[in-house]
Amino acid sequence: MELGDFLKGATEIGKAMGVTLKHLRQKPVTVEFPYEEIPIYPRFRGRHELRRYANGLERCIGCSLCEAACPTEAIYVEAAENDAEAPLSPGERYAKVYEVNLLRCVFCGDCEEACPTEAIVLGHDFAMANYERKDFVLTKEQLLNPGMPKVIIRPE
């Protein structure tokens, strides 16, 4: 019995050491994040972005449907009438105020789904730490000019 137990234990230790030794030979999976890039899946949902048309006009028309779809009331939209001479968006209406509160947002993507013009999309930027609470409210200005523009891949 005693010999049998000893041999069994030694085998187990050998197995465990084997795993350890195997990994010793491999490259580490840890990424030195701020200094190294992380692969992101195309449909990853990160920081929001407001898109523009190729001619520079804002896609957002201030319809507030994203606000209505948002389960956490993270979005605030205030619409206004476009100046016919210098419109900001196609049509009569544009978003005068567009704010996303990142502290409330759960990154569910319902706003993307609701948007009739594909204006709001969730981008790939996930590093959103900040020092002040007020800095977590993204203004329209910040949303229109994201640091990391997103390539759109929509579900069919």
Next chain:
Amino acid sequence: MAENVTLTINEQEVSVPARTLLVDAARMAGIEIPVFCSHPKLDPVGCCRMCLVEVDGPRGTAMMASCTMPVGDGMVVRTDTEQVQTVQEANLAFILLNHPLDCPICDKGGECPLQDQTMRFGPGISQLIEPKRLAKKHYDISDTIVLDQERCVLCWRCIRYLEEWEDKPQLGLFERGNDTIVDIQDGRPVDAKTGGNIIDLCPVGALTNRVSRFAYRPWEIERTPSVCMHCSMGCNLRLDTRTHQLRRIVGRENMQVNDQWICDKGRFAHGWVNDEKRLTAPLLRKNGELTPVQWSEALAFVADRLKSIREQRGPDSIGAIGSGKVSNEANYALQRFMRAVIGSNNIDHRDGGEVAAIATGVPALAELMKPQYGPDPKVDTVLLFGIDPSEELPVLDLHLKRALLRGGGKLIIAHPRKIELTKYDGPYLVCLPGEEAALISRLSRAVQDGGAADDSGPVAEAAGLLAASDSALIIYGPMAARGEGGPAVRAGLAGLAQAAGQGARLAYAGLDGNAQGCRDMGVLPDRLPGHASLDDNNLRERIETLWSCSLSSSAGYTYKQMLDSQEMRALVVMGADPADESPDWAAGLEDLDLLVVCDLFLTETAQKADVVLPAAGWAEGDGTFTNLERRVQRAPKAVTDPKSRAAPDWMILTHLAKQMDAAWPFADARSVTSEIAEIVPGYAGLTWEALGDQGIQWDAESVAVATAAPTDQVGEEEVAAGTDADGEYPLTLVSGTVLYDGGTLFRLTEQMQGMAHGATVSLNPADAVDIGVEAGAPVRVQSDVGSLELTVAVDEQVQPGSAWIPESLAGAPVGALLNGGYRQRVRLERR
């Protein structure tokens, strides 16, 4: 009236009055039939074909438009068959052929009948691949209404409203077939005073609100039922708010007051509520400058000064001015403050003690109304005496027009101007300021002679109508009964009503939103709350016990006396602006030892004040308002400005009373209402719950009718005083209210500024030729107390020998010519 008819809808037996339309019968039975053109308050037209249902007839089953089809006995109707569904789907597909589907940017999106019905009854898929019709979008058909012709589904509701209710066919259909569009006539904008109602009626987003455009989405606003405070009609409104801002106002149905219509001022002129110029902190004059201070400092200062003035000069050197623009609670608190804390009856409001009013206002508005489906109005003849509903009470104007056109009513008008309602062929009696009493006595005599008087023309015609009527109503306004001649006018009109027979009644219509409530609360120098006279011992004792004070028994100064008198040392002004009315008063206010102004804005008067207290306005405070038919209605709090330190008037006065050692039991507006219910007999038992959202009319029987004895012998001699046509001042000055004036509550709505009445003096064409001025000529209008620079307008409405200058025009206060008086003669000089 009509007997009942029984029919079967979807195998369900329904019994409804004869001549009911099928669509309404189905609604009564709880069966929904989709409609676009049909509306319960407009005549049926049957143009959208959405309401087709199957009706069994002698020649088999047929598809019938249920909105034009009256019910018949034994009719068998089906609304849920496959055939009906197919037709509904096809119809919606047809309507949507040219509808742009720009719902995300359409203000109607979210509360749109077309959206709702497409989801409920539509085909679910679109077969259209062709391009849609293009037409005018964001097309302003007035300063306040935007038309989008692409969205229009040609239901005719707007056209029918303007024709059937406003009697101003300002919209029409143009072109034919696929190109049919709604448009204004010959480029003339829609200027009907209640034109905004077509926005509420539109079943799609074709007509939208310019003032509220893109400022709200229906799913994110809070809706508060409220009442309008622009005039004394007390129309029911709904306030739509979001993020502490009033975003939109729409009409709310009250079949006793406004049906479901409201006027454009009530709908659009709400810019002042969230204006940046609103007072947000108490101001105290330090070194000649009004400086923001804490409430405690401002109130302590006021209390201190009032106490010392009362000690040194006696309580009667202090006065208070209330206002028909603020709630019952505010007015009640103000008069309690004056009577109990200060100990004086020096309390009044504009159009208060100076006007010979009738305590009970107007009998009931419902007696003047002709709803779409309902009996003719009870009142068959209306005499408007010195009141112009088109400018002063626009929804009453709507009711009257409807009563004339559809209810068989008759209208007699006595007014200094040939007002808009005179277009309805009723007799028009010219009645310049000062001629009221003479006109009444001529009219009374003619009525007594049975309409066959020596007078010919309009007076005889009017007398004939009055004598022939079973139920006449004489409505007079403050313009006709101001000043010393007022009681004689009231007595004369009472005599006229008596002469006109059993059913004739006399009514008084105040003009400010809470004019009636202000009187009910006792904001009068010679009346306690509830119109009780100062020597009504019963009420006095009750009040003295409740307030634990002793009331002064001598009548106080009226509004005018307070402002004219040199004895006044301190004034508390709440919601009024006397400095704007007279240069003398403005100068007098500067000389006061203490002027406290409680208002929303830094008015002319507030600029002269020692202390300015910021008040919470109508939308921010909770309170009750009483309209001209004595209907007490609640206007709950709808918005809160978190940055503002403004407080409701009753709260300011409660704290002020506390500083002056009087403990009032008011914790909230509701507790003030319950004290009012305890003291004012008409308001007995009134609670906010009982008021609900339709209000309660207080019982006219509760007031001992103390109006002057009717007389038909009113001063002929006054005529002489009114018509001293000396050469120096050849014209009689006519003033009065216009709807779109230059007042703060109107002017601050930017989009409406173009609609405001210009700074003009209007003359009869003949007078303009005589004087040698033409429209647009710059003139100086001179009276013996002042002068005013205006431009000339020529208007047929203005009677020969008179000059019409409305009150509170921006930058042109007619007060400069009147100087606190009511009658004045003027001359024009070209400048």
